[in-house]
Amino acid sequence: MTDTAKLRAWTEIDYQAIGHNVEEVRKLVGNTKILGILKADAYGHGAIECAHELAKAGVDFFAVACLSEAQELRKAGFDQPILILGATPPAAFDELLAGDFIQTLVSLEYAQKLSDYAKACNTKAKGHVKVDTGMNRVGIVYQEGARRYDQIRAVYELDGLDVQGIFSHFPVSDDLGFDSREFTRNQVRLFKEVLERLKEDDIDPGVRHIQNSYGILNYKDLGMDYCRPGLLYMGVTSDDQVPIASTPDFIPILSLKTKVAMVKTVPDGATVSYGRHYHCQGARRIASLMIGYADGLPRLISNQNLMISIRGHKVPLVGNICMDQCMADVTGFDDIEEGDIATIVGVDGQNVMTIDSISRAAHTINNETLSTLSRRLSRVAKD
Structure with missing residues (x-):
C-alpha cells in the first residue's frame, strides 16, 4: 500500500477484488458476456485502474458516458x-472516428447526421442502436402504442454506418414490486420483438444488451450477448437495503479515510460549525477531520448522527460538514488524538462503515455518492 503519511484524505481501493466480483456477476448471467461500465471515472474508483483489472478478468468490451472518457482510455x-x-x-x-469508438445512435435523425459525416470522410462510423x-431518455421509441420499428430498421440501412449492436435500458429493474417487475418484463418482450422483426427482415442486429x-441481480440470464454491470464489479449496489432476487458474494473495493487534525x-452549551446546529450537552471532546464536501462528503449528511470509526470506536459526525473539514464528537474516547486515521467508509477493527x-x-x-468523490482525494491502491 502507498504510504499515507503525507495524505489528508484519500480513497483506498482494493482493485484485486474486481476479478472476484466479475466472477460473481458471471455466476448470475451464465454465458452472457460483460460490458464493463467505466463512466464517471468508474464511479470514482479510477477508470484506468478498473479497466486494467476488468481486462485481466476477461472483460473485452467497455462503455463510457462521453467522448472525453473514451479518449482517456485510448490514451492509456x-x-x-x-x-x-x-x-x-x-x-x-x-x-469520434479518429478514436475508432462505437457511438450510441440515439435517434434516426442523429444516426443520419453521423452517417452523412462518415460518408463524406469515405468511411463508416461504428454504432449501437438505442x-x-x-x-x-434517449433512443428510438418502441413501446406499447408507439412501435417505431421503421426508424430502427432505417438506421441499419444507412450507408455511412457500421451498426454493430442494439440495446435498451431498465428504469425499475431494482424494484421487485409487481408493477415494476411487469414493466421490466414487458421491456424485455418489446426488445425481443424488435430483434425478431430485424431477423425477419434479414438484418443482423449485432450484439444485444x-x-x-x-437487471443482472434480479433477472439473471436473459439470453443476451452482453450485460452492463457498473457498481457490481466494485462490490456494491445502489442501496444495500433494497431487496434483490439473488445472493452474490461481492467484496466492496473502496474505503474512504481521513485524519484527525486536532482534538x-x-x-x-457551546455549538459546533456553521449554523450552530449542534449544541453540546455538557463538555464535549470534538475531533476536527481533514475532509469536507469539496472532497465529496455530502453536506446533506450534516447533523444526522452519521457514525464513523476512529481507533475502532464508532463516533458521530456533528455540526455542518464544511468545504474542507468536518467534526466528530469523540467524548469518552481519550485515546483518540491528532494524526489518527478516521474511517468514513471501510473496515476499522470490528466496525464496518458502508457507503450506503x-x-x-x-x-x-x-x-x-461514489461518482461525486472529488479528484482532490488521493487514490491509494491496496496491496
Missing part, C-alpha cells in the same frame, strides 16, 4: 471496443 493504451453511451456533438464527429422500451446492474474540549449509510443520509444512491 486500451484497444478494446469502447461504446459511448451518450450523444457525441456533431462538431466532434472527427474525434431502443427506448420505457426509460424515455439490456441488463444494467439490477479539543469545548464547554457545555452516507447515501441514505444524503437521500441519494451510491451511484451519486
